[in-house]
Amino acid sequence: xxxxxxxxxxxxxxxxxxxxxxxxxxxxxxxxxxxxxxxxxxxxxxxxxxxxxxxxxxxxxxxxxxxxxxxxxxxxxxxxxxxxxxxxxxxxxxxxxxxxxxxxxxxxxxxxxxxxxxxxxxxxxxxxxxxxxxxxxxxxxxxxxxxxxxxxxxxxxxxxxxxxxxxxxxxxxxxxxxxxxxxxxxxxxxxxxxxxxxxxxxxxxxxxxxxxxxxxxxxxxxxxxxxxxxxxxxxxxxxxxxxxxxxxxxxxxxxxxxxxxxxxxxxxxxxxxxxxxxxxxxxxxxxxxxxxxxxxxxxxxxxxxxxxxxxxxxxxxxxxxxxxxxxxxxxxxxxxxxxxxxxxxxxxxxxxxxxxxxxxxxxxxxxxxxxxxxxxxxxxxxxxxxxxxxxxxxxxxxxxxxxxxxxxxxxxxxxxxxxxxx
Ligand code: LLP
Numbered sequence: 001x002x003x004x005x006x007x008x009x010x011x012x013x014x015x016x017x018x019x020x021x022x023x024x025x026x027x028x029x030x031x032x033x034x035x036x037x038x039x040x041x042x043x044x045x046x047x048x049x050x051x052x053x054x055x056x057x058x059x060x061x062x063x064x065x066x067x068x069x070x071x072x073x074x075x076x077x078x079x080x081x082x083x084x085x086x087x088x089x090x091x092x093x094x095x096x097x098x099x100x101x102x103x104x105x106x107x108x109x110x111x112x113x114x115x116x117x118x119x120x121x122x123x124x125x126x127x128x129x130x131x132x133x134x135x136x137x138x139x140x141x142x143x144x145x146x147x148x149x150x151x152x153x154x155x156x157x158x159x160x161x162x163x164x165x166x167x168x169x170x171x172x173x174x175x176x177x178x179x180x181x182x183x184x185x186x187x188x189x190x191x192x193x194x195x196x197x198x199x200x201x202x203x204x205x206x207x208x209x210x211x212x213x214x215x216x217x218x219x220x221x222x223x224x225x226x227x228x229x230x231x232x233x234x235x236x237x238x239x240x241x242x243x244x245x246x247x248x249x250x251x252x253x254x255x256x257x258x259x260x261x262x263x264x265x266x267x268x269x270x271x272x273x274x275x276x277x278x279x280x281x282x283x284x285x286x287x288x289x290x291x292x293x294x295x296x297x298x299x300x301x302x303x304x305x306x307x308x309x310x311x312x313x314x315x316x317x318x319x320x321x322x323x324x325x326x327x328x329x330x331x332x333x334x335x336x337x338x339x340x341x342x343x344x345x346x347x348x349x350x351x352x353x354x355x356x357x358x359x360x361x362x363x364x365x366x367x368x369x370x371x372x373x374x375x376x377x378x379x380x381x382x383x384x385x386x387x388x389x390x391x392x393x394x395x396x397x398x399x400x401x402x403x404x405x406x407x408x409x410x411x412x413x414x415x416x417x418x419x420x421x422x
Contacts, residue, residue: 001036001039002033002036002281002282003033003035003036003390004018004031004033004036004284004364004366006328009326009327009328009329010325010326010327011323011324011325011326011364013031013033013284013390013395014033014034014035014390014391014392014393015390015392015393016390016393016394016395018031018284018286018325018362018364019325019326019362021286021388021390021395022286022288022325022362025386025388025397025401026386026401027286027287027288027304027305027362027385028285028286028287028288028303028304028305028309028385029285029286029385029386029387029388029401030283030284030285030286030368030369030372030373030385030386030387030388031283031284031285031286031387031388031389031390031395032062032064032066032067032279032282032283032369032387032388032389032390032398033282033283033389033390034070034389034390034391034392035391035392036281036282037067037070037071037278037279037282038070038074040277040278040279040281040282041055041057041070041071041074041076041278042074043251043252043253044252044272044274044277044278045074045075045076047251047252047253047255047256047257048256048259048260048270048272050260051256051259051260051263051270052268052269052270053269053270053271053272054077054098054233054269054270054271054272055076055077055271055272055274056076056077056078056079056098056099056100056235056271056272056273057071057076057077057078057079057273057274057275057278058078058079058238058273058274058275059078059079059080059081059085059088059089059275060079060081060085060275060371060374061238061275061276061278061279061280061369061370061371061374062275062279062283062369062370062371062372062373062374063085063088063374064373064387064389064398064399065088065091065092065398066387066389066396066398067279067389067398068088068089068091068092068093068094069092069093071092071094071278072092072093072094073093076094076098077094077095077098077099077100077120077271078092078094078098078099078100079099079100079102079238079273079275080099080100080101080102081101081102081103082103082110083107083109083110083113083114086099086101086110086113086114086117086119087113090117096117096118096119096120097118097119097120098120099114099117099119099120100119100120100121100122100123100147100197100235100271100273101114101119101121101122101123102123102125102149102197102199102237102273103123103125104125104126104129104170104171105129106122106129106133108132108136111132111133111136111137111144112136112140115136115137115140115142115144116140119145120145120194121145121146121147121194121195121233121235122144122145122146122147123146123147123148123149123197123235124146124147124148124149124181125148125149125171125172125173126173127173127177127180127181127184130146130148130181130184130185130191131184133146133191134185134188134190134191137190137191138189138190142190143189143190143191143192144190144191144192145192145194146185146191146192146193146194146195147193147194147195147196147197147233147235148172148173148178148181148182148185148196148197149171149172149173149178149197149198149199150172150173150174150175150178150196150197150198150216150217150220151166151167151169151171151172151173151174151198152175152198152200152212152213152216152217153166153167153174153216154166154200154209154212154213154216155209156200156201156202156204156209156239157204157205157206157209158201158202158203158204158205158239158241159203159316159317159318161315161316163200163201164199164200164201164202171199172197172198172199175216175220178220179220179223179224182224182227182229183227186227186228186229193229193230193231194231194232194233195231195232195233195234195235195268195271196217196220196221196224196231196233196234196235197234197235197237197271198213198217198235198236198237199235199236199237199238199239199273200213200237200239201239202238202239202241202275202276203239203241203242203276204239204240204241204249205241205247205248205249205250206250207250207254207255207258210236210239210255210258210259211258211259211262213236214234214236214259214262214263215262217234217236218262218266221234221266221268231268232268232269233268233269233270233271234263234266234268234269234270234271235270235271235272235273236259236270236271236272236273237272237273238272238273238274238275238276238277239274240252240255240274240276240277241276241277242276242277242280242281242367242370243281243367244280244318244319244320244321244366244367245319245321249277252277275370275371276370276371278370279369279370280367280369280370281366281367281369282369283367283368283369283370283372284364284365284366284367284368284369285305285309285310285364285365285368285372285385286325286362286363286364286365287303287304287305287362287363287364287365288303288304288360288361288362288363289301289302289303289304289357289358289359289360289361289362289363290302290303290304290340290359291359292335292357292358292359298335298336298351299333299334299335299336300335300336300337300338301335301336301337301338301354301357302338302339302340303337303338303339303348303363304339304340305339305348305365305385306339306340306341306346306380306382307339307341307343307345307346307347307379308339308341308376308377308378308379308380308382308384309339309372309373309376309382309384309385310348310365310368310372310375310376311371311375311376311377312371312372312375313347313348313349314343314345314346314347315375319349320348320349320365320366320367320368321365321366321367322337322348322349322352322354322363322364322365322366323355323363323364323366324355324357324361324362324363324364325361325362325363325364326361326362327355328355329355330355330356331355331356332353332354332355332356333353333354333355333356334351334352334353334354335349335351335352335354336349336350336351336352337349337352337354337363340380340382341379341380341382342380348365373385373387373399378402378407381407383401383402383403383404383406383407384401384402385401386399386400386401387399
């Protein structure tokens with residue numbers, strides 16, 4: 001459920017016509033719905049009621065400060081993967097004790113920053129990282145709270161680029177090595193074992209891989225217990241999928257029910273790190289048609305957004321629905337919807353049946369709230385788009401469109417090139 005709906009043939013975001021925002025802000029821009037964000041968070045969180053749990057929104061999915069503040073206000077925790085995300089999380093007001101730090105390559109600087117902030121726990125992904133963290137904590141006179149990320153070797157049946165819980169992937173540790181890591185941590189005065197962590201992949205549309213992973217974690221937790229290691233948290237990561245097109249992922253209630261069943265009788269708090277399922281369908285990318293081009297073999301709709309704004313179609317062959325802002329019901333045609341970037345991969349849709357569109361009109365690329373703006377780049381020296389948040393009848397620019405000066409900010413011509421003869 002989201003709040004981007006047609007009213008009298010015109011697309012609205014909550015109570016605002018999308019056209020009015022485009023007029024004020026220009027295109028392309030990302031548009032987020034506050035009501036949808038709130039609802040998705042609430043539905044997810046409430047699905048786990050009755051079970052001790054902490055939802056740590058995965059910041060990487062959409063890290064705009066306004067969105068982070070909204071979730072922080074709702075009582076969410078945060079899943080971070082870099083010093084930059086820690087900085088954002090703290091600025092947005094997440095309590096440090098609700099922040100978990102994931103990722104295979106944390107630097108010493110990032111470890112120091114997170115220890116200084118006093119986060120809930122580090123999800124550690126290798127023995128090298130664990131030993132480094134212990135040293136860093138020792139030098140600071142601190143104790144680092146940790147979980148080890150287990151690679152449970154289950155197939156999440158999703159796109160290979162977003163599969164993380166298979167043995168051949170770079171993430172986490174196999175159970176044998178993880179066990180060694182726990183024994184090391186148990187003996188180290190600067191490490192405090194809090195949990196066991198795992199994340200098997202993203203855009204999962206079935207529950208069984210999650211349950212399978214949890215079963216394996218439970219066996220592992222039992223083994224730790226036999227060795228005198230008590231676990232307070234099981235962090236199951238994120239990964240629940242959404243509807244982009246024809247998928248039918250389970251609703252959070254079913255997902256939660258399955259996990260609750262598995263966890264019954266266990267004295268642990270469940271941590272979840274959802275990203276996409278909360279923000280994915282709460283955002284769209286609004287773009288304008290520049291040209292319509294017919295060639296002997298194909299039709300092209302050329303729009304003012306490009307792969308630098310939304311990378312998912314070319315990177316994962318991802319499907320995003322594309323709809324006109326005005327009147328959906330009209331003759332259809334089959335076309336490629338493409339951007340202005342000089343790459344064949346710069347497409348939003350290929351051989352797609354879409355309503356016949358004219359140059360100058362507005363389109364919405366749906367389900368763009370997760371892994372949209374956060375993966376945008378300046379390729380082809382294109383300023384990154386604006387981000388706008390709707391709340392009822394009002395809308396706010398929550399990140400202004402970049403300008404040309406911003407494109408070259410930080411670049412410098414060295415003195416030896418300053419005169420023309422160099
Ligand atoms: N926790 C960890 C440790 C993760 O690596 C991820 C996502 C999440 C949580 C959140 O997963 P979610 O609930 O959003 O599925 N750029 C790709 C998705 C990459 C996901 C990376 N990790 C895409 O656009 O499909």
